[in-house]
Amino acid sequence: MSGVVVIGAQWGDEGKGKITDFLAEGADVVVRYQGGNNAGHTVEVEGKKYKLHLVPSGILYDDKLCIIGNGVVIDPKALLEEIEYLEGEGVKVTPKKLVISDRAHVIMPYHKILDGLSEKKRGKADIGTTGKGIGPCYTDKHERSGIRICDLFHIEVFKEKLKQNIELKNKIICDVYGGDPLSFEEIYDEYINYANRLRDFVFDTSVVLYDSIKKGKKVLFEGAQGTLLDIDYGTYPYVTSSHPISGGVCIGAGVGPTMISNAVGVCKAYTTRVGKGPFPTELFDEMGDFIREKGFEYGTTTGRARRCGWLDLVILKYAVRISGLTSLAITKLDTLSDIDEIKVCVGYEMDGKVIDYFPASLEDLAKCKPVYESFKGWDSSIEKAKTFEELPENAKIYLKRIEEYTGVRISIVSVGPARHQTIIINKM
Numbered sequence: 326m327s328g329v330v331v332i333g334a335q336w337g338d339e340g341k342g343k344i345t346d347f348l349a350e351g352a353d354v355v356v357r358y359q360g361g362n363n364a365g366h367t368v369e370v371e372g373k374k375y376k377l378h379l380v381p382s383g384i385l386y387d388d389k390l391c392i393i394g395n396g397v398v399i400d401p402k403a404l405l406e407e408i409e410y411l412e413g414e415g416v417k418v419t420p421k422k423l424v425i426s427d428r429a430h431v432i433m434p435y436h437k438i439l440d441g442l443s444e445k446k447r448g449k450a451d452i453g454t455t456g457k458g459i460g461p462c463y464t465d466k467h468e469r470s471g472i473r474i475c476d477l478f479h480i481e482v483f484k485e486k487l488k489q490n491i492e493l494k495n496k497i498i499c500d501v502y503g504g505d506p507l508s509f510e511e512i513y514d515e516y517i518n519y520a521n522r523l524r525d526f527v528f529d530t531s532v533v534l535y536d537s538i539k540k541g542k543k544v545l546f547e548g549a550q551g552t553l554l555d556i557d558y559g560t561y562p563y564v565t566s567s568h569p570i571s572g573g574v575c576i577g578a579g580v581g582p583t584m585i586s587n588a589v590g591v592c593k594a595y596t597t598r599v600g601k602g603p604f605p606t607e608l609f610d611e612m613g614d615f616i617r618e619k620g621f622e623y624g625t626t627t628g629r630a631r632r633c634g635w636l637d638l639v640i641l642k643y644a645v646r647i648s649g650l651t652s653l654a655i656t657k658l659d660t661l662s663d664i665d666e667i668k669v670c671v672g673y674e675m676d677g678k679v680i681d682y683f684p685a686s687l688e689d690l691a692k693c694k695p696v697y698e699s700f701k702g703w704d705s706s707i708e709k710a711k712t713f714e715e716l717p718e719n720a721k722i723y724l725k726r727i728e729e730y731t732g733v734r735i736s737i738v739s740v741g742p743a744r745h746q747t748i749i750i751n752k753m
């Protein structure tokens with residue numbers, strides 16, 4: 326086994342951070358390959374909670390190499406703050422432990438401003454972004470006007486690119502949106518300072534990864550966001566601007582598909598979504614509130630209340646297909662304890678027919694009514710369970726149905742936020 330990908334199978338916040346941290350014990354290298362600090366990955370170890378946004382979830386171990394790949398968009402200010410926060414918590418973040426790709430694109434102040442302004446302009450049709458400048462930064466990357474980490478170390482190149490960008494962005498900010506112009510000098514000085522502080526962390530991460538794999542090291546790729554937020558496969562346009570799916574790894578980390586042997590889909594035992602967009606199994610009643618409070622469903626990055634609903638197996642099957650998932654990690658099973666009747670969506674009724682695939686068109690999706698199967702709940706607490714056998718019979722039936730429907734085995738069940746509240750059910 327060389328490379329294992331951990332991806333979100335829903336709309337993000339599935340517990341990827343927790344599962345990555347758990348699996349990292351048996352890995353040597355942990356890599357983020359897409360997204361940016363729109364991600365919020367919570368890891369709980371020995372009663373202490375760590376909130377990670379850009380730094381891979383392997384950082385809590387002393388002997389793991391963490392990599393931020395070229396596919397990530399990096400806000401240097403946010404990254405430096407995160408490094409400071411981790412150091413403050415007693416977690417060492419040195420250039421020996423963290424390497425940042427010189428090809429990654431840089432989130433600039435105008436990206437964050439444009440993120441906010443374009444959301445405002447969309448009005449009621451806003452996406453509900455995290456406001457971190459993710460979309461505008463990826464836009465510049467694909468428009469071929471972006472600034473990369475390596476540019477920060479070539480002062481003349483950086484100066485020229487920044488000048489051109491500020492000139493154009495100021496026109497857009499002022500003339501299109503009626504905002505205030507940005508100062509070249511301020512941003513230039515600020516970013517040169519960041520560059521100097523980050524210099525020792527920067528390298529060609531694809532080289533580091535390739536060498537590690539050739540030496541037989543085990544690599545974990547940590548996805549951010551989730552399948553339904555993927556720019557191609559998600560509920561477009563209510564998506565993020567990158568590829569959270571397993572296919573994103575090759576592009577975003579600079580490795581070939583032959584270097585990946587397993588793909589683990591992390592999936593909550595129910596569904597949540599933060600931000601706008603369709604969500605077929607969303608609950609608007611007391612059950613939705615119950616799940617939100619019991620599961621403490623509030624965003625790690627923005628603190629927003631997450632929308633909650635029943636598990637949607639149509640979505641999970643879709644994630645299995647799109648990412649070629651080889652196993653599932655089911656998280657937050659403990660949140661479902663003490664519910665009499667648990668429902669699971671096994672199809673959508675659309676135009677009088679039941680379908681089990683996820684439609685592309687939001688108009689079709691709006692017509693879809695979830696078809697539910699009901700399961701008896703369990704009232705015993707499961708937070709201390711260490712094996713599958715120790716789980717209540719009804720919880721086992723619930724998990725078995727997930728495997729049966731998706732055709733993929735569950736490798737891990739998580740019964741609490743802590744590292745030790747994790748049950749290995751099958752080999753990955």
Ligand code: GDP
Nearest residue numbers: 338339340341342365366367657739740741742
């Ligand atoms: P990520 O973005 O996919 O890493 O997920 P987040 O960290 O944003 O959200 C998951 C939340 O659920 C975090 O607060 C975790 O500490 C917590 N969590 C993860 N697994 C479990 C679990 O099995 N049970 C409970 N109760 N909480 C969990």
Ligand code: IMO
Nearest residue numbers: 337338363364365453454455549550565599600
């Ligand atoms: P993790 O890695 C949940 C959502 C936002 C919004 C949409 C676009 O913690 O699972 P963006 O700022 O990316 O342009 O916002 O995507 N979103 C997430 N939702 N978890 C995340 O990350 C998310 N990152 C972005 O709420 O709906």
Ligand code: MG
Nearest residue numbers: 338365366625
């Ligand atoms: Mg999160």
